[in-house]
Amino acid sequence: MNGELLYKKVGIPRAISYYNNYPFYYGFFTFLGIEVVLSDKTTTKIINEGCKYVVSDTCLPIKVFTGHVVNLLDKGCDVIFVPSIQSTGYKINNCSKIRGLPEIIRNVINRDFTMIEPTLDKTENISFRDFCRDTAKYFGITDEKSINNAIDAGWKVYNDFLEMTKSGVGYQEALNNAISGKVVKKSVDIVKPLSVVIMGHGYNLFDDRISMNIIKKLEKMDVKVYTSLNVSHQEAVDSIHNIGELQYWANELELTGTAAYYLLNNKVDGIIALSAFGCGPDSLMVDEMMYHCKEKGMPLIHLTIDEHTGEAGFVTRLEAFVDMLMRKKRSILNKQSAKTQKQTAEIVKIRDNKILTGSAK
Ligand code: SF4
Numbered sequence: 001m002n003g004e005l006l007y008k009k010v011g012i013p014r015a016i017s018y019y020n021n022y023p024f025y026y027g028f029f030t031f032l033g034i035e036v037v038l039s040d041k042t043t044t045k046i047i048n049e050g051c052k053y054v055v056s057d058t059c060l061p062i063k064v065f066t067g068h069v070v071n072l073l074d075k076g077c078d079v080i081f082v083p084s085i086q087s088t089g090y091k092i093n094n095c096s097k098i099r100g101l102p103e104i105i106r107n108v109i110n111r112d113f114t115m116i117e118p119t120l121d122k123t124e125n126i127s128f129r130d131f132c133r134d135t136a137k138y139f140g141i142t143d144e145k146s147i148n149n150a151i152d153a154g155w156k157v158y159n160d161f162l163e164m165t166k167s168g169v170g171y172q173e174a175l176n177n178a179i180s181g182k183v184v185k186k187s188v189d190i191v192k193p194l195s196v197v198i199m200g201h202g203y204n205l206f207d208d209r210i211s212m213n214i215i216k217k218l219e220k221m222d223v224k225v226y227t228s229l230n231v232s233h234q235e236a237v238d239s240i241h242n243i244g245e246l247q248y249w250a251n252e253l254e255l256t257g258t259a260a261y262y263l264l265n266n267k268v269d270g271i272i273a274l275s276a277f278g279c280g281p282d283s284l285m286v287d288e289m290m291y292h293c294k295e296k297g298m299p300l301i302h303l304t305i306d307e308h309t310g311e312a313g314f315v316t317r318l319e320a321f322v323d324m325l326m327r328k329k330r331s332i333l334n335k336q337s338a339k340t341q342k343q344t345a346e347i348v349k350i351r352d353n354k355i356l357t358g359s360a361k
Contacts, residue, residue, distance in 0.1 A: 006140040009035045010116060011077035013068030014042065016061060016098060017085060019202030023178045025081070027157030028132065031150040032141055037077045039068040042209035046071055047307050053108040059276040060306050061203050062097050062104065064210060069105055078113040080105075083131070086121035088250040093123070095249070095281050114138075165229035170215075171206045174229075194325050195224035195267070199259040199289065200274035201251050201282075202228070204305065211274060212311050214303075214318070221322050226268060228254040231261045239264055243292055255285040263289075263298055270299040270325045272318075277306040299325060 010029055012018055018025075018038075029036050040046065042064055050067025072080055086099045097104065102117035118134035119126055129151065136147045160183045164174035167185035177184050196218065198205055205211050205227060218225050228236065236257025240247050243260040247253070255273070262268045271293060275282035286302050293300040301321045303314065 004140065005033060006138070007034070007079045007114070009037050009077060009079060010139075011037045011039065011072035011075075011080040013065055013072060013080065013082070014039045015065040015068045015207070016101065016203050017083060019206050021158075023161040023175065024154040024158040026154075026179050028135075028150045028154035031153035032136060032139065032146065034139060037072065037075070039071040039075070042068070042207050044209070047209070051307055054104070057278060059097065059279050060210065061201070061276055062101075063307065064203075064207070065101065066105065066108060069109060073109075073111055073113055079116065080113055081116045081135075083135075084117055084119045084121075085250065086119060086126075087123040088120065089122050089247075091123050092247055092250050092252075094251070095279070098250075162229075166232065168230065171227075171229060190224065192222050192224040194222070194269050194322065194329065195226065196270045196272055196325070197226040197259060197262040197268045198272045198274055199228075199255045199286075200272075201254055201276075204274055204276060210305060212305075212309070212314050214272075214274065217315065217318060218322070221319070223322055226258075226262060228258040231258050235261050245288060249281045249285065251281070252285060255282065256288060259289045260292070263292060263296060268298075269329055270301070270321065272321070273300060273302045275302070275304055277304045299328065 012022065012025060026036055046067035047060075047064055048067070049070045050063035050065065053066045053070070054063055069080055069082070082102045082105050084099060084102050085094050087093045093099070102115055105115065116135060116138045118131045118138075120128060120131040122128075132151050132154075133142075133147055136142070136150065141147065157178050160181075161174050161178035163183060164177060164185055165171065167187075168189060169177070169184065169186050173184075198214065200211075203210070205214070208216075215225050215227070231239075231253075233253065236253035237247065239260035240252060240257045242264055243256070245256060245260070247257070249255075259271050259273070263271065271289065273282075273286040273289065275286060290300055290302070292298075299321070301317065303317060305314075
């Protein structure tokens, strides 16, 4: 490392890229000797705070992100990480709000603080290494060796996290383990009467307040839940291709890639699309999946959320969907069992006929 750090702490809003990248961010900053301060978990107060700053037709996740920045400032943290993640591959883009996140925050929060705002834009040849170098530079770190070692440390935490989630460990448990340097994998896959996959951004799905705890609610209904964390990057990329689509959006692996993987492998009884009201990319991806699900006879429900979404209505729709899946599954099983009974009866009849005519030995 070279010299004194310009800032000893960095605040990370618990929103948007936090949900995909926090294990990496944690490993990277901690290795460089920078203390990570997280905003509190999302609450109604944080959402309301964010809503005060941005125009009402902005999507919920951006309002939530803004609320988390305010939460960090209120905690006395005035160095805040607000990356501009433009594209994650050549012409694999984020929506304009995520691309312009630092600009949004700068223009809506009129308070004194420092933004750490590196850019990732693979379409413009700004690589992930450049993104990390740029980040370190804000703290006065330019030594290549330290930065490379910090990147390795970040990947280590991130890969440990993925290894656990891929084995079936839940988001929060895997995150807690990864940042405390532990890898605990699940060895037994619990079988439940029904299974669904939820297609949705990590920042919607794994934020318990935004998602209204959808995963726990489904598990309480005895439904096995799969998410993007159970699908590898390559499996999601291949699934988008195999279903006949092209990846355009950076978050498409979490939505189309994940849903397509389970649809093509016929591994679930239904698909739940969870998206923020007014989200352009999601409306396209969900529409696309609706088309493919209709073709293959796979039930799909689209649940949209915003700051006004009431929990009662949300739960009612969820319960009705699960109920419908259960009835559909029972009817398929009944038909299969009727078919098996009919086949068995025919075999018995043929055998009895043979006995009667003396042809059976
Ligand atoms: S992808 Fe959709 S939900 Fe996410 S930030 Fe952009 S507009 Fe909002």
